[in-house]
Amino acid sequence: MKKQKSAVDTVWSFVLAVASVLYMYPIVMILFNSFKQERAISTGTAFQLPTAETFAGIEHYINAVNSKGFLQSLGYSFLITITSVGAILLFCSMCSWYITRVKGFVSNGLYMLFAFSMVVPFQMVMFTLSQTADQLKLNKPWNIWIIYLGFGAGLATFMFAGFMKSIPLEVEEASMIDGCSPLQTYFMIVMPMLKPTMVSVGILEAMWVWNDYLLPTLVLDIKKYKTIPMLIQYFRGSYGRVEMGPMMACIMLTIIPIVIIYLLGQKHIIKGVAAGAVKG
């Protein structure tokens, strides 16, 4: 029995190792090519390691940072990600608190609506959205978070509500007896207890917002405001010419913040996703 289990484990390890390589390979390739000269990227040597002849040093990184307003785009991406994720975490956690604690037609309906919003493809609403965003003047980096809140609310509310159900109601009742108002109960008792779910929802939403290309392209005035994924697109010049080196350097630079965030919070991801799945 033990032997059979160990054989299954070995097979799984092999399968997952292959999957890891497949996932990592494009990133490693981009990393290598970001240090190569242009001609070495666009020929058959694209899949080779940099050599003494093809090595370009950090030249592409310098070009990427200095050209096309990289720092400005980085700032916009940070602004949009921070405001959107912040709004999603705050409003969706409060909303799930209401849905979980106040039983009734309205809360059940809201919950169903949030769950339903997760299965509606973005492409279905994107054209009407861009027009509505223009009319409501939600086409600036400092207020696009309202749109992100709408699109991120489904998953976030679903995850928060799952965890919220595992928080004993008695803890909140104890806080009410201790003298808390509902808002104090939320901010001083419920919110700190939501930390694992906050981190995992935050990471998932941050990855989505940071890497999102389509929504800001549709909504923002692309001449004035470019997020990092939009900027990367601008390394493709006219007549099919692509500045592969700076583009790859730019991709590598944009990966770094999200990887750092993920590494810092990864231990909470499983905790947060699995929270509420079983009775504690």
Added chain:
Amino acid sequence: MASISFKNVRKTYDNGVEVVKGFHLDVADKEFIVLVGASGCGKSTTLRMIAGLEDITSGELWIGDKLVNNIPPKDRDIAMVFQSYALYPHMTVYDNMAFALKLAGESKAVIDEKVKEAAEILGLTPYLDRKPKALSGGQRQRVALGRAMVRKPAVFLLDEPLSNLDAKLRTEMRSQLAHLHKKLETTFVYVTHDQTEAMTLGTRIVVMNAGIIQQVDTPRNLYTKPVNKFVAGFIGSPTMNFSNALVAEKEDGLYLEFEGHSVKLNAEKTKALKDGGYVGKEVIFGIRPEDVYEDEDVVKAGLEEKRVIEAEVDMYELLGSDVILYYYVGENKFTAIVNPATPTRTGDTTHFAFDVDRMHIFDKDTEVTICH
């Protein structure tokens, strides 16, 4: 310090289920009142209504001289200890205990003094920097008590606070609670389904069934003078033995006839049954297992031969200091707590006798006590 007064309090949930029906009760200041009853009898709901965690459908609830029907929990001057302790998991023991005081705007020095004083009383001083998850069940329970204590509330509410502890710890905490009540001199309202807790802690006990108060009395009176069959059966472990019986008059007095047996009644019970017009009618009699004597103890107890019944022992249970014998009287399973030295074992046939002086007789229809 405060008294509590329920005036025809009712609680009906949205689905129409009435869980508390016309509750009248006056709890005196500094009293330790215990609400007992089976699950779903409305005792926790009653406690939660005092706390303000449940709305009152109708009636009036007074704490001291204040009508509190519409007053939020935080303004009722109460503290509550929950069954699950309900500690704040992200706070240390110190912060858990200090939380209410911080919200009340007390100064740091006052908070520190009160928390440390409560921690000292409860033996929690070494654990003040720990989070609840690093504590044992008993320690958590004491933190919950401490959290309630520091506020010096007018009323202490406790909802089955010992039910999650093991038997040994429960006994220990029970005596701590009794000491705490003496020390704090505050009104305590305690909910439990454990009658040992109720009997040992309460100055008075409220026995509830299906949202209705059955009896409010001292532990001793509840045990010796239950007002109806429900209270008689609920209080006492093993439970009281019950059987239907016919009140028959013979030349030498009144007899209870049941399942082929006949037990002669004493003068007091004879008078009560005659006065109530029960002669020739069916009643229910109840006898506690400790008031049943077996074999040679029957003679020792000086019981008359006519009160003796013969039965086969269905099960023998040794508890250490006592032995419980289970036997059938007709269709009814009876128990007797007997001398542990008894040679009787499962399957043996032996003699039992009821101590008629301690027998309880109930009306068959209303189940109200006729005589004790």
